[in-house]
Amino acid sequence: MRIVKLKQKNLNPFLEVISENTELWAPVRKYTDRHVFAQVEDVSQIDVDYTRTILPPRKIFLPPSFNMFTATEKEYKENFSHATKKILFGIHPCDIHGLLIMDQFFNYVFEDPYYTQARNNTLLLGHSCWPDEHCFCKSTRTHIIEEGYDLFFHRLSEDYLVWIGSSKGDDLIRLMPDCFEEKLSDEDIQFYIRLREQRNEAFQTEVNFTAMPDLMELKYNHPLWEKIGTACLACGSCTNVCPTCNCYNVMDHPQLKERGSLIHRDWDTCTLQSYSEVAGGENFREKRSDRLKLWYTHKIQAYISKYGKPGCVGCGRCIATCPVDINVKTVSQALDGKDVDAFWNRLNKGEIK
Amino acid sequence: MNQENQCPPQTNPFKPEPARIVRTYYLTEDVKFFQVRIADMEKALSFRYKPGQFAMISVLGAGEAPFSISSTPSRPGLLEFCIRKAGVVTDALFRLKENHLIGIRGPYGNGFPIQNMKNHNVLIIMGGIGAAPLRSVLLNCLDNRDQFQKVTLLHGAKRPAEMIFRDEFFDIKDREDLECHLSVDQDDTGEWSENIGVVTTLFPKMEKIDPQQTYALVCGPPVMYKFVLQELLKLKIPRDQILMTLERRMKCGVGKCGHCAIDYIYTCLDGPVFTYWDVLHMRELI
Structure with a gap:
């Protein structure tokens, strides 16, 4: 070069x-x-x-x-x-x-x-x-x-x-x-x-991704997800700041004068409740923990299987942004069985209800 | 920096094709039948699809949603849909009259593995609106009857008035090359001549089939799956020969919008047809 x-x-x-x-x-x-x-x-x-x-x-x-x-x-x-x-x-x-x-x-x-x-x-x-x-x-x-x-x-x-x-x-x-x-x-x-x-x-934060696909699979029904789900505000900040999030919604905005529509494409967020609703109001991911699992499955398991590397580039935006400290670092450390001082300790002490 | 502005790509997978509603009528109180032809005749005839695939239909001012194709590829030119009133897009669709233009794009999804199903028995079990995707494969089997062994149809509805394609199925019921059993949960008319009971009560009436040589295709309301699957396992049909087609919210149909994601897969690209093995294997499928 x-x-x-x-x-x-x-x-x-x-x-x-x-x-x-x-x-x-x-x-x-x-x-x-x-x-x-x-x-x-x-x-x-x-x-x-x-x-x-x-x-x-x-x-x-x-x-x-x-x-x-x-x-x-x-x-x-x-x-x-x-x-x-x-x-x-x-x-x-x-x-x-x-x-x-x-x-x-x-x-x-x-x-x-x-x-x-x-x-x-x-x-x-x-x-x-x-x-x-x-x-x-x-x-x-x-x-x-x-x-x-x-x-x-x-x-x-x-x-x-x-x-x-x-x-x-x-x-x-x-x-x-x-x-x-x-x-x-x-x-x-x-x-x-x-x-x-x-x-x-100079790096102060480390996340071990090697075991994540296995851990996501082995701990899919682990109670820790319920705890994380309870703490999650479902605000969608993590998905908006993530460099590899792609989800979107399509909205049809009628223009009466032109007898037509503007078809808009807007960012969407899988942590919102309406995201997985189907016709008739059935929802496949009613619980916040289910929706968080989808996001983390995607980032630290599915991407590794499909493209050979995680759907995370370590930018730290979710860490800097999430108001309740749910991010790739804390979640993967929790999956790894490590004590995480941030929200995880507070959760264990019952400070976040 | 004398880079030319790039021309738009030849095909935009999100761009709907104008299509005309040729016929539309009510099948039941809240389900309507739509026969549609793509306005551009050449495109109408070259729209190739497989039974079990779906298309995105858009109504100007209301939006776009995915719908199973109910017609069979063996009768090209017209596309048929069987649509239940369930939301903004379907509300708008229901208000449209014949000759109205809608947008259509597709076909999308994997569809049923017709090639593998050839020379096998085909057992089709549908409940309620589940007839929409399965009618395509049924008609396709009947139109290419010599390619398949025994074809069996089990169809259940809540009441006679709610049986989708009732007249059509009564018409084909007496064909000798098809075993057809119809059932309603309740007969509120007193004139129902067929079986009364949930769809699983039809299983004992079926002629014996070789389970290893059989593909079972199931679609219906969520409650139906559990009981029908038990019956199919009792018949010893292999789990990877039990096929089901699933419903998800979709905004694109081409694996970009993310709404239909389940685990590793996108329902629009890897589905909507899954085997029972897939369903056991993957979380959140049903």
Whole structure:
């Protein structure tokens, strides 16, 4: 792979040049300490010193609500207005892995044109990161990324090592060839290797996924699920922040004047009660514990069977988000028979009723 | 960065095809029959499906829902559905008159393993609205009668007025190449000439069949499964030759929306037809 060097001070000018005719999406600060992926008008808005955004980047490819069709009785007119040409800068390895999982999913048997078109129109420019207390991407082996990006920016002390992952990425570099140095010094390489080792040491959270498919099967009827189900608020936050959640609902919004409808596709959440209802009001997953089991079966068992890796990329969003500490870490530790100080102890003491 | 905006893909699996309601009438108080033809004649004739597959039907302003196809692929051109009034989409469908346009896409799902069923006995057990998917396979067997051994139909309804396709089944009842038993739980008319009792009371009336050479197809209300399955096991029909077709909420039919997920599988891609072995093996199927 071709690797070049860019001075950090040249990053913003570079982003400005490449986004001249394209939407630029990047992490920006929201509230005081949060970050979101947003479309930026001015590159100075970009803040690369972030750990995780509130919502994963899939919102750019399949927005929380978008119009699939403008329909009349005679014709369903497709709408791909969300799939504009974009550059997504600043995406971390775990989120790129999340998109690679979504790529597999949305191309499985049938291709979902709403996803693939948005995906094909977006260039991914990754950025290196540093784990906080919730990150466990080392456990899911998604802390490094070798494919899927067009460019990847590894931050050193004053420079970036820029990995060129695709021909389109190379085209971007050629727009400002003078900014990039072809020659890397031994010092740069040493610095990069040391940084990587230090980063590997910096992970504070570990989740053992190896036994999870077996444990999900062996403990499917274990009372711990009832306890977790009782604590769960069924708010759906975990699914909204998960980079590999794909569920959606389709709503038909009648437009009386046009004698037609707008067919919208909205994010949906398997932890909501209405999710598994069928005609006549029968519900296959009435209990919150049943719905949580579905989610965890999917993430830490079914994905492993189907695609060979978990449907979790260790981004830590569910850990940072769930108000009652139900997340991939606590649930898998509970399944593993380990005492989990967070909600699990409180549950055992009966503090959460 | 002179990347051309990509053209939309050739086929959008979510795009419904306009279709016209050719005939519609009530089968029972809350079940209506719909005969539908895809407006584009070429597409109407090339719509190939297997018995047991389903289609997504959309009504503008109401939404979209999955429905079993009740017609047989051996009679191409028209699609038939047998629909119970149960929600927003079906309410809207029931209000539509003949010649009205609806949207249709599919077919989806695995369908019944017709190839494997060839040269075997076919035992079809339907209760209530369970006739909707099983009528397709029954008519298909009758239209290709020489490909199958013995064909048996057991059909149960609550009352005579609630028997779906009653006239049609009475018409084929006397065929010599079909064993057909009809039953109602209660006869409130006093004119019912067939069996009275739940569908399992029909089992003793059946001629003896070689269970190893038999495929049993079951569809009906949840309460029916337990008792019918017991009878089938008593007959010693292998569990992987007992086939059932299941119902789930679906928003896409193509394995994307997630609503029909069960364990590892999606009902829309891996189902809706499952064997009894699958059902025992997987949680939450019925």
